[in-house]
Amino acid sequence: MLDKFRIAKQPEVDLLTRMADAGTLPPPLEGPRPSFLDALTAPGLTVIAEYKRASPSKGDIALNLEPEDVARAYAEAGAGAISVLTETEYFKGDIAFLERMTAAGLPLLRKDFLVHPLQVRQTAATPASALLLIARMFPDAAALAAMKEQADAYGLDSVVEVFDENDLDMAKEINSTIIQVNNRDLDRLTTDLAISERLASRKDSGETWISASGMEAPEHLARMRSLGFDAVLVGTSLMRGGDPGRALATLTSEV
Known part of the structure; x- marks a missing residue:
């Protein structure tokens, strides 16, 4: 699955390379960005609400919901941050x-399949406060660390996503501050919260952890909070009903 996403991103990397050679890449955004890390470490369990129009497993989810309207609804319903899917081919997103x-x-998290330093530079030219780095998309810890270091230089928080123990080892090797455990099986496209349960015991002091995928009921959020997670990322269950703000309020009503 990740190889398919990597292939889909190659035209973007090629375009960014041509722009860099021509000196036409937009400059990094100046001025402060809202702190993504501060949002995650606020008291209680932070909900990162996701703007997700489509996915490979669900198909079209909510193509009619405009980003401005969803952002406003999420803020009014108490989201601490927003994840924005920007991948175009499979998730029908847009960096715009x-x-x-x-x-x-x-604070906005750019959620995409980022494998090249120019994609970090591209993100720095947007109002995003953070970007997603999927550990297993990199050949080794050194390559992952290089992307994180570049993000640091631009003032962007890096959310390092892991699916299993090997991924987590890589995240810890590069001293990741924000670690996101994805509960999705990439081969079967199913979710299992037991993945977060299994990895939670390895959370160390100074790390901020997010559990992502499969959050569909208040008890799921309570379960993650009891395991020591600082935040959860919720997407499909908020978007699919057509009223993301109401869905978020309902989801968090008992947490």
């Missing part, structure tokens, strides 16, 4: 959505 979702005032 980041700019369109700033009015809500929440």
Whole structure:
């Protein structure tokens, strides 16, 4: 699955390379960005609400919901941050959505399949406060560390995503501050919260952890909080009903 996403991103990397050679890459955004890490470490369990229009497993989810409206609804319903899917082919996202979702005032996470330093530079030119780095998309810890170091240099938080113990070893090797455990089986495209349960015991002091995928009921959030997670990322269950704000309020009503 990740190889398929990597192939889909190659035209973007090629375009960014041509732009870099021509000196036409947009400059990094100047001025402060809302702190993504601060949002995750606020008291209680932080919900990162996701703007997700489609996915390979669910197909089209909510193509009619505009990013501005969803961002406002999430902010009013108490989200601590917003994850914005920017991958175009399989998730029908757009990097322009980041700019369109700033009015809500929440930190934005660029969620995409980033494998090249120029994609970090591209992200730095947007209002995103953080970007996603999927550990197993890199050949080794050194390559992952290089991407994280570049993000640090631009003032972007790196969310390092792991699926299993080997991924987690890599994340810890590069001293990741924010670690996201994805509960999805990439081969079967199913979710199992037992993945977060299994890895939670390895959380160390100074790390901020997110559990992602499979969050569909208040008891799921309570379960993650009891395991020591600082935040959860919720997408499909909020978007599919057509009223993301109401769905978020319902999901968090008992947590």
